[in-house]
Amino acid sequence: MYSVNRPLLIVVSGPAGSGKTTLCMRLTESYPQFIHRVITCTTRPPRVGEMDGEDYYFLTRQEFEAQYAAGKFLEKAVVHNNLYGCRKEDIAKHLRAGYDALLNVDVQGAASIRNQAESDKTLAESLVTVFVRVTDPVELRRRLTGRGTDPVDEIDRRVAASEYELEHAGHYQHVIESGPKEADFLELNKIYLHEKKSRV
Numbered sequence: 286m287y288s289v290n291r292p293l294l295i296v297v298s299g300p301a302g303s304g305k306t307t308l309c310m311r312l313t314e315s316y317p318q319f320i321h322r323v324i325t326c327t328t329r330p331p332r333v334g335e336m337d338g339e340d341y342y343f344l345t346r347q348e349f350e351a352q353y354a355a356g357k358f359l360e361k362a363v364v365h366n367n368l369y370g371c372r373k374e375d376i377a378k379h380l381r382a383g384y385d386a387l388l389n390v391d392v393q394g395a396a397s398i399r400n401q402a403e404s405d406k407t408l409a410e411s412l413v414t415v416f417v418r419v420t421d422p423v424e425l426r427r428r429l430t431g432r433g434t435d436p437v438d439e440i441d442r443r444v445a446a447s448e449y450e451l452e453h454a455g456h457y458q459h460v461i462e463s464g465p466k467e468a469d470f471l472e473l474n475k476i477y478l479h480e481k482k483s484r485v
Contacts, residue, residue, distance in 0.1 A: 293385040326349060329367035395456075
């Protein structure tokens, strides 16, 4: 059922509040022997309970820019005035070991990866892109407010940004229409199993 010869790079995107982070965690927890989550870098400050090296690699802007200039990043994006990106080695180490790599990035980062895949056959053959879509701004605001981690002005920015992000959904191979959490996970799980079987 699984192909150890062709590990996948699974890229998941969606607006803040779409539940993509929870979905990624559940998928890696469901298949720990096959999927490893790629930890991305950010210049934003940690939220309560977040740990460096577990949730993100928290870098200063100077550290981030220096590593990006040195060519260490596969992609970089500016999201809500903070830098986010994934280092090439943080992906490669999982793929070299034969694991599928799961990456939670915004639409800018995903676009950068897709663009690189156009000239990189190995990357193209391993790439699976998934967008988690929440089309109702009222529902999105409810979810963001329910997290209790962001001030009102930050929630306003994130809801406004979701309109731009939703415009990119058509560039993804798979789109999950977000609803109940369990239904969203079952859909992502189905996508993963389908891709593993079809790329043997």
